[in-house]
Amino acid sequence: MVMPEGPVGQVVEAAVAAEGLGCRRVWIPDEGLAARECWVTLGAVAAATHSMELGTGITNAYTRHPGMTAAAVATLDEASGGRAALGIGAGGALTLTSLAIERRAPIAAMRELATTSRALWSGRVVDHDGVAGGFRGARLGYGRPDIPVWLAGRGPRVMALAGELADGFIMSFVHKELIGDHVAAIRSAADEHGRRCPRLCYMTILAITEQDREGARAALTFRLVDSPEEVKARIGLDARAEASIRGALSEGGPAAAARFVRDDWVDAFVICGTAAECRAELAALVEANSIDEFQVSVNNLATAAQDLAQAAEITGPRS
Numbered sequence: 001m002v003m004p005e006g007p008v009g010q011v012v013e014a015a016v017a018a019e020g021l022g023c024r025r026v027w028i029p030d031e032g033l034a035a036r037e038c039w040v041t042l043g044a045v046a047a048a049t050h051s052m053e054l055g056t057g058i059t060n061a062y063t064r065h066p067g068m069t070a071a072a073v074a075t076l077d078e079a080s081g082g083r084a085a086l087g088i089g090a091g092g093a094l095t096l097t098s099l100a101i102e103r104r105a106p107i108a109a110m111r112e113l114a115t116t117s118r119a120l121w122s123g124r125v126v127d128h129d130g131v132a133g134g135f136r137g138a139r140l141g142y143g144r145p146d147i148p149v150w151l152a153g154r155g156p157r158v159m160a161l162a163g164e165l166a167d168g169f170i171m172s173f174v175h176k177e178l179i180g181d182h183v184a185a186i187r188s189a190a191d192e193h194g195r196r197c198p199r200l201c202y203m204t205i206l207a208i209t210e211q212d213r214e215g216a217r218a219a220l221t222f223r224l225v226d227s228p229e230e231v232k233a234r235i236g237l238d239a240r241a242e243a244s245i246r247g248a249l250s251e252g253g254p255a256a257a258a259r260f261v262r263d264d265w266v267d268a269f270v271i272c273g274t275a276a277e278c279r280a281e282l283a284a285l286v287e288a289n290s291i292d293e294f295q296v297s298v299n300n301l302a303t304a305a306q307d308l309a310q311a312a313e314i315t316g317p318r319s
Helices: 008-020 038-048 066-079 093-099 106-121 156-165 176-192 210-225 229-235 239-260 263-269 275-289 301-315
Strands: 025-028 053-056 084-088 126-128 135-138 149-152 168-172 199-204 293-296
Touching (some): 008 038, 008 301, 025 038, 066 084, 084 106, 093 239, 106 156, 156 176, 168 176, 176 199, 176 275, 210 263, 293 301
Parallel strands (some): 025 053, 053 084, 168 199, 199 293
Antiparallel strands (some): 126 135
16 A cells, blocks of 8 residues: 555655565555545556556545446556456545545445446446435446455444455454454355455554654554544543544644554554564464455655565565
């Protein structure tokens, strides 16, 4: 995942570096006004890369009509030679608040974006009254029917939805003690629907230096306030602390809100320590929970190449 908080050229450079290190996918988040526009950025990344899968990590059903998102994915897939994927989430505070968009019925909206996109990519005519946008005799006319759809989230309903219909699931900045519960819930939902379990991806920051930890604080800000209430209670994120984070996010973004993120919260959601300690902890989490892949979180474009190389050393095969 490369956060597009700087010039598109720097995002492209980070993606090219990731491909050179053997990364299989690059995800570009759709963060509204808080970052560069994701579809333009993905197009630039597609033009500069050759083998990696490209996708939104993640987008939502509200900031664009779901039909236009389906068209964007199909166009990206065509332009990249069949390398596109659609990553969907509920839509968070960082993206929706500044646009004055209400997050209505998020699970229904996610389901509709996934199912209508697949229908359009398959050439079917879509008539649907949706939460985030309707269709009247809609037909796309192009698209690959099997474009992968990934979901991301932290609540039980989104995990149930993933088990029902997703190709993959991104566990993004999940409390490390809860990863096993997340995996079990997704597998149980897949079994209930007679499906194979979606591909499981775990994503967090590998924090080796104090600078890494500070970056993790900023990255956690909007994710913590969007966490389920039981997770907030577990870590002691009360209403006053949440209000402080939300206020700082509104005034100055994640960097301004980072000062309100406690050390123990960083430790709970981020893999921290020396390179050897990070490698051991990540390997243990992957093995214990049968995780299929790890997603490196690149949040600082100025140090992206260095951070990716460091992550490759930690996540790569042992010599």
